[in-house]
């Protein structure tokens with residue numbers, strides 16, 4: 001037994017004889033964690049495999065729809081149940097899942113050599129991966145999900161060309177997410193790049209710091225769009241403010257819609273809120289289709305992420321005048337402009 005925060009907590013010694021845990025169900029995760037950190041995330045980086053593992057947590061979990069079930073009489077999906085990998089042949093053919101086959105195939109051998117359900121592994125890998133990103137919150141981890149026996153239906157994953165109405169309705173249907181929680185989930189796009197929106201420029205990030213879990217995404221999506229980083233005319237893409245940076249139409253609209261704009265702006269230069277809001281929304285997302293009280297909390301396995309290494313700024317070459325103010329109630333925060341030549345964003349290298 002050990003005293004944690006003044007409370008007496010009983011810990012079990014794991015079969016490996018080395019680790020201890022608050023619940024024996026967490027013991028198997030130590031080896032999984034060490035294996036993926038070393039061999040999936042290249043020794044603890046916040047690179048493409050982490051970004052894709054985070055995207056995968058979403059595409060699995062959001063596969064649940066009481067509305068589809070009611071209107072079709074068919075199974076509406078089981079949420080975070082591993083279906084995206086178990087029924088890879090079906091779900092990766094859904095248009096919104098373009099590209100997720102890559103990380104599913106990379107994760108598959110790790111699942112095979114450990115004692116963990118597919119559903120738990122997908123959410124665990126996302127949480128561990130994010131802990132490599134400077135500025136990230138320490139995400140929660142739960143285990144005990146049963147694996148899917150049926151695929152999720154198509155149309156549960158939002159597309160970048162969907163309207164704000166349809167995006168908010170989809171998240172509400174999937175798990176009762178509020179517009180504020182939808183904005184919080186989109187914090188994820190601070191460590192993100194697109195391979196398939198404009199296939200001529202794979203690895204094009206959504207902000208200038210795709211390896212940092214910072215607030216730049218919320219700053220840069222509020223700047224006036226002036227260019228396409230590659231070709232124009234791609235479905236779901238609108239003009240971005242920086243060479244090498246991509247803006248999704250959905251992110252652009254959420255940043256400017258009266259229902260979400262003030263919440264979007266509230267993350268600018270607010271690292272503490274960014275962390276706490278994402279942590280809470282992610283937790284809710286990762287247990288979709290389950291009753292959290294029936295799962296085991298293994299959050300103690302998640303490493304403490306490094307602190308953010310840069311502070312909120314306008315990219316070099318841009319000023320406050322380039323902000324498209326969308327929140328009607330609070331002015332956009334005043335930020336310093338980075339020194340130096342106009343920012344060009346480098347692609348995220350493929351892993």
Ligand code: HEM
Nearest residue numbers: 051054055058158159160185188192193194195196197250
């Ligand atoms: C309105 C909701 C959302 C839309 C329309 C959307 C759309 C997209 C699109 C189109 C991409 C680029 C995929 C590619 O071309 O490679 C992407 C990437 C990504 N998304 Fe989302 N997304 C949404 C919400 C989320 C949520 C809730 C999460 C996680 C909690 C998430 C995590 C990511 C990550 C981490 C990437 C980067 C993947 C990489 O760098 O390889 N997204 N998203």
Ligand SMILES: [Ca+2]
Nearest residue numbers: 190209212214
């Ligand atoms: Ca970032």
Ligand SMILES: [Mn+2]
Nearest residue numbers: 048052193195
């Ligand atoms: Mn990618």
